[in-house]
Each structure stands twice: as C-alpha cells, then as structure tokens.
Amino acid sequence: MSIEIKMPALSPTMEEGTLAKWLVKEGDTVRSGDLMAEIETDKATMEFEAVDEGVIAKILVAEGSDNVKVGTVIAILAGEGEDASTIEAPAAASPAPAATPAPAASPAAAEPKAEAKPAAAPAAPASGGSRVKASPLARRLAAEKGIDLAGLAGSGPNGRIVKADLDGAKPGQTKAAAPAPGAAAGAGASVPAGGTAPSQETKAVWYDESIPHEVSKLSNIRKTIARRLTEAKQTIPHIYLTVDVRLDALLKLRGELNKSLDARGVKLSVNDLLIKALGIALEQSPKCNVTFLGDQLVSYTRADVSVAVSTPTGLITPIIRDAAAKGVARISTEMKELAGRAKENKLKPEEYQGGTASLSNMGMFGIKQFEAVINPPQGMILAVGAGEKRPYIVDDALGVATVMTATGSFDHRAIDGADGAQMLKLFKALVEQPMGLLA
Numbered sequence: 485m486s487i488e489i490k491m492p493a494l495s496p497t498m499e500e501g502t503l504a505k506w507l508v509k510e511g512d513t514v515r516s517g518d519l520m521a522e523i524e525t526d527k528a529t530m531e532f533e534a535v536d537e538g539v540i541a542k543i544l545v546a547e548g549s550d551n552v553k554v555g556t557v558i559a560i561l562a563g564e565g566e567d568a569s570t571i572e573a574p575a576a577a578s579p580a581p582a583a584t585p586a587p588a589a590s591p592a593a594a595e596p597k598a599e600a601k602p603a604a605a606p607a608a609p610a611s612g613g614s615r616v617k618a619s620p621l622a623r624r625l626a627a628e629k630g631i632d633l634a635g636l637a638g639s640g641p642n643g644r645i646v647k648a649d650l651d652g653a654k655p656g657q658t659k660a661a662a663p664a665p666g667a668a669a670g671a672g673a674s675v676p677a678g679g680t681a682p683s684q685e686t687k688a689v690w691y692d693e694s695i696p697h698e699v700s701k702l703s704n705i706r707k708t709i710a711r712r713l714t715e716a717k718q719t720i721p722h723i724y725l726t727v728d729v730r731l732d733a734l735l736k737l738r739g740e741l742n743k744s745l746d747a748r749g750v751k752l753s754v755n756d757l758l759i760k761a762l763g764i765a766l767e768q769s770p771k772c773n774v775t776f777l778g779d780q781l782v783s784y785t786r787a788d789v790s791v792a793v794s795t796p797t798g799l800i801t802p803i804i805r806d807a808a809a810k811g812v813a814r815i816s817t818e819m820k821e822l823a824g825r826a827k828e829n830k831l832k833p834e835e836y837q838g839g840t841a842s843l844s845n846m847g848m849f850g851i852k853q854f855e856a857v858i859n860p861p862q863g864m865i866l867a868v869g870a871g872e873k874r875p876y877i878v879d880d881a882l883g884v885a886t887v888m889t890a891t892g893s894f895d896h897r898a899i900d901g902a903d904g905a906q907m908l909k910l911f912k913a914l915v916e917q918p919m920g921l922l923a
Contacts, residue, residue: 486571487536487561489520491545493554494532495833498525501704502550503558504621505647507531512540514561521547521558526708528800528836529829538562541571546639548619548646550701618645623700630655705797705829716857723896724855727908731871731886734918745813754871755791755845756816760921761914762843762866763787763807769907773840774863776898790839790859791819793826800826801859803839812921847871853889863895864904866911888915 491501502524508514514534521532538561545558552558560571616633618626622645626633631653638645691697702710731754738752745752766773766787775782787808790801802822804815825831841863844856847870856867868890876885890911894904914920 485563486541486566487538487563488557489534489559489561491552491554491556491558492523492532494523494525494530495528496837497708498554500551500553501525502619502621503545503547503552504529506543506547508540510540510543514538514540524550524704524829526704528705528826528831529797530832531830534561536561536563538564538566541566546646546648548621548648549644550619550704616645617643619647621647622650625650626653629653703797705800709798712860713857716860720858720860721896722855722858723894723899723901723904724891725894725901725904725908726853726889726891727912729888729890729912729915730876731888731915734915735871735886737918737921741812748813750813750816752812752816753819754847755843756812756819757918757921758845758868758915759789759791759804759807759815759819759843760810760812761911761918762841763789763804763810764914764921765907765911766841767808768910769903771903772864772894772899772907774895774898775840775861776863776895777861781898784840787841788839790836790842790862791822792842792844792856793823795827795829797829800831800836801839801842802826802831802836841865843868847888853891855891856893858893858895863898864907865893867891867893 491503494501503521504524505522507519507521514520515537516534518534519531520534522529523532524530540559541562542560543558544560545552545556562571617638618633623633625631625647629650631650633645636645636649636653637643639649734754734757738754738757742751764787766789767785770783770785773784773787775784786806789804789807791804792799792801802819802825804810804818804822807815810818822831822835826836839859839862842856842859842865844865845868846854847868850870852869852872854867854869856865858865868888871886871888873884874887876883876887878885890908892904892908894901
C-alpha cells in the first residue's frame with residue numbers, strides 16, 4: 485500500500501515551510517533514517533528523514549516551493565511489492581488544518597495532528613515590470629549566475645520558477661526599466677503609477693517605485709524575526725540599565741588560560757568568558773532569571789544563556805545550557821560548534837529554542853554601546869560593546885584602562901530596576917575580578 489509523505493512540523497512554531505531541496509528522486513529506494521529533503525522552517529534549514537521504507541513513486545511538491553503548509557502531501561512512497569509506476573498522484577488533497585504550534589520556549593518538536601491543505605500560490609504577476617514569480621532558492625541561484633528570470637518558464641506550482649528551471653539557462657540578466665513615479669502618498673513615499681495598491685507583503689508600507697530597486701520575498705526565518713521583534717517591542721515594557729566594565733584583568737586571565745589550553749586545541753574568546761559571567765550573575769540574581777506569563781511568574785533555578793549569532797539568513801540564538809556550572813573551556817568548545825552549525829542553518833530545535841536570558845555581543849564590529857530587544861519569553865538580554873582604551877580612574881588616579889560598556893534590557897513587568905542593577909553589579913564584579921569564573 486502506498487504511503488503519503490507529508491510536510492513535517494520541524495519546529496514548534498512551524499506552520500509552513502519552503503521545500504528547499506530534494507535529496508532523492510522518483511524511483512529511488514529509501515529506508516528509515518535516510519535523508520529525503522532539506523526544508524527551510526521559520527527558524528533554520530533542516531534535513532527531513534524518511535520514516536518508512538519503500539520506493540519514491542511520485543514527488544508532488546517541487547524543490548524551491550515555498551509556503552508549503554504543514555501536513556501537505558509532498559511525495560508518495562510505494563510500499564513493499566507495489567509497482568511505483570502504477571501509482572497516481574491524488575486528484576485533490578483534502579487535509580485538515582495543522583495542529584496549533586507549541587509555545588516558542590518549548591524545546592520539543594511539534595507534530596501535526598492532521599493533514600494541512602496546501603497553500604494556494606498567488607497568481608503569476610503580469611509582465612512589463614512586475615515581479616517575476618519564483619522560489620527564494622531560484623532567485624538566489626539566478627542572482628549568482630546572472631540569469632534573467634523574466635525569460636524563463638516556471639514548472640512549479642501555478643507557473644512558479646523553481647531551481648530545476650534554471651538548468652541550462654544562460655547568463656545575461658537584463659535590468660528592468662524603472663516604472664514611472666507615482667503620486668505622493670506621504671512623507672518620503674509615493675503611490676505606484678496608476679494608483680495601484682500595495683501587495684500583501686508591502687500592505688503596511690508604501691514605497692517609491694520610481695527609484696531603481698529589487699523586491700525580494702522574506703524567508704521564513706526573516707518573517708519570524710520580524711514578527712517576534714515587533715511583538716517584543718509592542719508588548720514588553722523595556723527598562724535599560726548601563727554599566728562600564730574594566731576588562732584588563734579578564735584579558736590577562738584569558739591570555740594565560742589560552743597558553744595552557746593550546747595543547748587541547750581550545751582558544752577562549754572574550755565572549756566565552758562573558759557567557760560564563762552572565763550565567764553566574766543570573767543564578768545569583770534569581771529575580772532576573774524569569775519569564776513573565778501575565779498572572780504568573782516563572783523563576784528559573786538554572787541559567788541557560790542564549791547567545792546571538794548572525795547568519796546569512798538572519799539572527800539566531802543557540803543556547804549554552806547551565807552556563808554557570810560549565811567550565812570556560814567547555815563553553816568555548818560548545819559555542820564554536822553551535823555557531824558553526826548556526827551559520828549553516830543546521831541547528832536542532834532544542835539547540836536554539838528556550839533559554840532563560842540572552843547575550844548579544846557587537847564588540848567585534850567596533851560598536852561601543854547599544855540596547856538590544858528582549859527575546860520573548862525571556863525576561864532580559866545583555867548587550868555588550870567593544871572593549872576600548874579609555875581614560876579611567878585607577879586607584880584614585882586618572883589612568884588608561886580597557887573598558888567595555890554593557891547594557892541590560894529588562895522586562896519591567898517582571899523585573900524591577902533595582903534587581904536589574906544588582907545583577908549588573910554582580911556581572912561587573914565577575915568580569916573585573918575574573919578568578920571567580922574559575923571557582
């Protein structure tokens with residue numbers, strides 16, 4: 485009997501995804517555990533494994549297709565003894581809505597309770613300056629190869645151009661002529677010529693189409709970042725507290741530790757030591773290691789520090805679990821491994837979902853000071869800038885010291901300013917007297 489392979493829910497917040505790449509083709513035999521596809525979720529690009537054994541009879545969703553709802557049938561697997569060539573694609577899908585996703589803080593992957601109806605692709609834009617309909621993957625590859633998508637016919641859903649359509653296409657991308665300026669719609673914006681209303685993607689903002697530009701669809705990851713940050717700023721009353729921290733002792737200790745760890749192939753970064761310091765400060769300041777739930781307050785007894793990592797697809801926060809209890813060498817090793825896989829979009833859901841507080845370091849970019857947006861449902865995030873030589877009072881005399889500015893953003897519904905200040909005081913003391921990090 486044939487088996488329907490459905491779009492899986494690969495993260496608790498996933499409702500739809502992009503089928504970025506098929507790793508099998510029709511006629512291939514698969515076994516349980518074999519990799520079948522790469523799927524872009526709202527958090528990362530993840531590999532999808534086969535559960536059943538059989539032969540791939542039909543691939544129903546082309547690679548590069550986006551907005552594929554969880555539960556949509558994406559392929560048909562022929563069972564044992566079944567002739568794959570005789571299997572027909574289902575005439576019409578009749579799926580039910582996908583299960584409601586679990587809260588973002590849950591590390592467990594959500595499973596769909598029922599099938600979900602495939603999303604209807606929007607109508608193809610008309611030619612003559614309108615945006616060509618293509619998958620994000622096809623757009624990216626076309627841009628890299630200099631291929632003009634307007635000259636290609638799409639084989640994807642409703643004529644969408646997918647990766648396979650680029651095979652054999654030759655470079656020679658031409659620049660579309662800019663449309664005529666529209667009438668002004670407000671300060672710094674204009675209505676497109678003819679008074680055309682903006683699409684759903686841009687319904688909240690008008691833009692001047694007379695300026696040479698390119699419109700690209702947001703990835704699932706970028707959509708999630710935009711939604712969560714908007715919700716955070718709209719619903720969480722942030723209070724910001726800033727402190728200057730002297731780094732000289734920490735830098736000296738780091739140099740000494742790296743000499744002793746060189747034989748083990750471990751090289752500590754300043755960020756590794758700051759993760760440890762924040763973990764200890766959170767455990768010693770339990771009023772800041774919390775989550776606000778309206779009429780309830782969750783107080784954590786362990787500090788799981790989410791660390792902001794910039795990737796080509798957006799920001800993601802892999803987690804150092806129990807940061808206060810781990811040695812700095814282990815933190816360094818874990819952080820390098822997590823950051824590497826984050827940049828490849830290969831993190832597992834449990835490696836980036838959860839956490840009790842966050843650390844964001846922009847010192848490597850020379851940023852002196854900034855205020856970060858809280859990552860809900862966490863109650864605080866620490867933003868650290870670059871360590872730099874500054875005039876500083878040392879032993880009651882003006883001198884020069886390496887100083888870093890750190891700013892804590894706290895959820896004022898749950899954390900009072902005095903409690904946040906106490907946590908930052910502990911963090912500062914740990915960094916300025918860093919032997920406490922090794923205790």
